[in-house]
Amino acid sequence: MATTTLHEAQQELPPGPPGAAPPGGTGRRVLRALLHDIGAVLSTAFLALIVLMALCAPLISALTGHGPDTFDSAAVDNDLGGLPKGSLGGISGDHWLGVEPQNGRDILARIAYGARISLLIAVSATALTTVIGVVLGLLAGFYGRWVDQAISRLMDFLMAFPALIFMIAVLSALPAGNRPLLLVIVLSAFGWPYLARVVRGQTLTLTGREFVEAARASGAGSRALIFSEILPNLRSTIIVMTTLAVPGYIGTEAGLSFLGVGVTPPTASWGQMIASSVSWYQVDPMYFVIPGTFLFGTVLALTVVGDRLRHALDAGEAS
């Protein structure tokens, strides 16, 4: 899933050489373009809400009086096999998004704590992917020859790997330990080649351009060439690809947790909530609808922002 999104981002990138737009005005122009797009504004607002929820999770728990792991047997009906009392999965003034069937844990609290873990894993994995992908892509494109050969072969190998099956197998074989950290490592290990391939291709074209030649002729070393000539021109590519990587990783993490190899209980996670709702969806559909909506909404909002960002940056390069 992570791979699909990166794959997609890469397919839709402009084929031509990356432009050398002046860095000054771009940020403001892109911001203005995004502010005029209703989809981008709504998505950003939704994302802000999710981030706020994640940051204030303990505060939400304190306000409603329900922690993510507090059982509330008063909210479920034991005569009905543990179904939440009241309609819509037990939504009430006390439990704003209802409760889990059977043990009565507060869904709002679990959603908020789940957002924490989801965002933490997705953002860390994206950061790690970006660092590895950009560094190796730059090295392969800039130095060429055996460096390029070695890195490109490694990328071919990783991309031929059935990543999802392998991730699940590795995660289930590994001892429990620090699950979120493991997830970040495994996600990044299979995700970086998709970014590195694009960075390599663009570095290859940029290295042959006149302004790089000129800098080299005036005595700039490799480090200066990479950091002050090539890297700034890769900026929009990197921004777009990383923005689109985050929703991919959120989806993959939720998928792995759904399959039971991701974040382990009792830590709350959206994928896990959906997985445990499978046996209840016929009698308590809200238990599945709420985490499903949050997951879908977050992935969609991030994708929309990434998509609009790409359009805004592309438009700048065309002008």
Added chain:
Amino acid sequence: MLRYVAGRLAWVLVILLAVCVFTYVIFFQLSPDPAVMICGKTCTQERIETIRTSLGLDRPFFQQLGDFLRGIVAGRDYGAGANLVHCPAPCLGYSFQSGQSVWEMVQQRLPVSVTVAVGAAVLWLLFGILFGLLSGVKEGTWWDRATMALALGGSSIPPYVLALALQYLLVVKLRVLPFPAAVPFAEDPAVWFQSYLMPWTVLAVGYACLYARLTRANVIDTLAENFMRTARAKGLGPVLILRRHALRPALTPIVTIFGMDFAGLLGGALITETVFGLNGVGKMASDAIAKNDQPVIMAVTLLAAFFVVVGNVVVDLLYTALDPRVRITAS
């Protein structure tokens, strides 16, 4: 050309070997001792040793890996004397759980996975390309915008969320479809179709949305090319232009991506098969992973990698056949 094909095939073997070694190393190093697992709770040290010897687990790591690889190419023997079992090539070992030959298990499960993958592929190609074309031709209209907004939404739905939502609506509430099951086609074609319809849809939606966006982008790029201006200047109508000149260059890149995506699915649509309880290769993998059945995990990983690398080569060759421009530069 022949040399090119030979080179590609050699590369396939190298990749498969690498996948094999990598997977073997990881499981050899990480997993709990399979002999202890097979033996169960009431078990003596002696019995464990016997199992280890019969599986060849007492031998050094590289010899075990060599045995495994030789088994795939030439078959191998397990145990000795009266307990000798011959496993014919391609030997992928025996399941730790059921004792069944892994190759036989794969052969039993593969038809279900292929049915799921082919059905989904038909759906996503049909809808993805159709909507992409209509959107690309009518770029900037409300139709285009609505389709693309829908495509963005569709590609953001996690498959298991969609699966549960559809199952709740269509099976539980409206009762228009039966619960999905791997009904053989020969048994009852109508029930077969109804049972697979939901898995196909769930798997196809994400790809259809992605393909619609890619097709649209390709159509717009192609329509802006110089040869399109020439075609228009000749006085050709829009339908004829699209059919005779624009379709081929716009759809050729789709072939590449389709080959890769489809090959990826042949190794088992793990989530879809698991959610709907369809007994395909993907479900086999997730069951094996849950029970730490290493030979089965190895087999599925290899099988999936095999389809991906072979798909890669097929796509490369197809591409040369479809796009005359590539053919000329290659020769």
